[in-house]
Amino acid sequence: AQSVTQLDSHVSVSEGTPVLLRCNYSSSYSPSLFWYVQHPNKGLQLLLKYTSAATLVKGINGFEAEFKKSETSFHLTKPSAHMSDAAEYFCVVSRLTGANNLFFGTGTRLTVIP
Amino acid sequence: DTGVSQDPRHKITKRGQNVTFRCDPISEHNRLYWYRQTLGQGPEFLTYFQNEAQLEKSRLLSDRFSAERPKGSFSTLEIQRTEQGDSAMYLCASSLAAAYNEQFFGPGTRLTVL
Numbered sequence: 001a002q003s004v005t006q007l008d009s010h011v012s013v014s015e016g017t018p019v020l021l022r023c024n025y026s027s028s029y030s031p032s033l034f035w036y037v038q039h040p041n042k043g044l045q046l047l048l049k050y051t052s053a054a055t056l057v058k059g060i061n062g063f064e065a066e067f068k069k070s071e072t073s074f075h076l077t078k079p080s081a082h083m084s085d086a087a088e089y090f091c092v093v094s095r096l097t098g099a100n101n102l103f104f105g106t107g108t109r110l111t112v113i114p
Numbered sequence: 115d116t117g118v119s120q121d122p123r124h125k126i127t128k129r130g131q132n133v134t135f136r137c138d139p140i141s142e143h144n145r146l147y148w149y150r151q152t153l154g155q156g157p158e159f160l161t162y163f164q165n166e167a168q169l170e171k172s173r174l175l176s177d178r179f180s181a182e183r184p185k186g187s188f189s190t191l192e193i194q195r196t197e198q199g200d201s202a203m204y205l206c207a208s209s210l211a212a213a214y215n216e217q218f219f220g221p222g223t224r225l226t227v228l
Binding site: 046 | 154155172221
């Protein structure tokens with residue numbers, strides 16, 4: 001079985017300050033892990049993915065995430081928030097191989113204060 | 115346009131009516147997924163196809179729901195005798211079978227059942 005817990009439903013940061021969105025996962029299999037972003041009235045967009053290669057994963061728009069197996073975590077970070085980062089962020093787990101679907105967390109809404 | 119497309123984008127219907135949604139995946143993708151997203155929640159898996167074969171269905175997919183992908187290209191999702199609880203965003207995604215389940219999402223169809 002697989003599941004994801006996003007520890008904060010809402011995070012608020014000031015523009016130019018660091019962003020940290022927390023995610024813990026549970027998986028019976030070797031996991032693939034993803035972060036997706038959803039802007040209002042837009043489709044889900046993949047930010048980054050972990051697929052058993054490097055544990056520090058870099059994504060688009062300056063985001064990165066670190067896979068920590070011992071902590072079963074995959075937190076998303078960005079050094080400096082931009083106004084355009086305001087959106088809903090979903091942490092997602094899947095099986096690394098084989099046919100399967102994505103398991104989404106409940107999402108974290110990021111607000112960026114000017 | 116090489117992205118996933120969905121039609122219609124919005125559908126308002128009365129309780130008890132049937133509705134059908136269409137999804138056109140990225141052309142070379144052999145896997146196609148349907149998800150449902152309710153307000154304030156992450157997407158939940160409904161079903162997926164590899165080519166024309168429907169390989170997995172969630173328990174969320176009641177008998178009133180049926181999905182097809184007749185030629186392994188576009189897919190349709192039909193809901194019969196709609197209920198107010200069916201109101202949600204219905205998302206379609208596609209992927210290559212050997213791409214660590216990196217799924218590309220369409221913009222979704224928002225269903226409102228009155």
